[in-house]
Amino acid sequence: MSNVSLKKLNTKSENGFTFTDLAIAIFVIMIFAGTIGTILYQITELKLSTQLSAEATVCAIQILEDIDRTDYELIQNGMENDYKNKFQIPDGFALKINVTNSSKTVGGEPVKNVELRIKYEFKGREEELVITRQKVREA
Secondary structure, eight states: OHHHHHHHHOOSOSSSOOHHHHHHHHHHHHHHHHHHHHHHHHHHHHHHHHHHHHHHHHHHHHHHHHHHHSOGGGOOTTOHHHHHHHTTOOTTOEEEEEEEEEEEEETTEEEEEEEEEEEEEETTEEEEEEEEEEEEOOO
8 A cells, every 4th residue: 555655646747748847848938039039129129220320321421422522602501402302312311401601711711511410210219410511612
């Protein structure tokens, strides 16, 4: 009778997994899956943010290079729509070009300060790229 009572007390199965083993394994897998999912989400978010920032920078470079090639007298406020159409800047980017006359001169020639602002939104946050250049009248 003592052999029978020992077998009844031994609840661990000798032939495979118990429900407890399975529950622990699923719990460990879920922890790793959640961690990996979070990491992948953060990587994707960072990638998209970087792509938007890079696109805004490329647009700014195109605009400022064109301003460098444009005659001094033609540089003025209100050129945003011209540049949006010329370089096919996406609707998600808001341009603002602020042109002011500077009191400085370079080689006796007048100078204009050109401030370019490109605003865009990412995940509910407003991001802004600001670049300032000087345009000198060429003799």
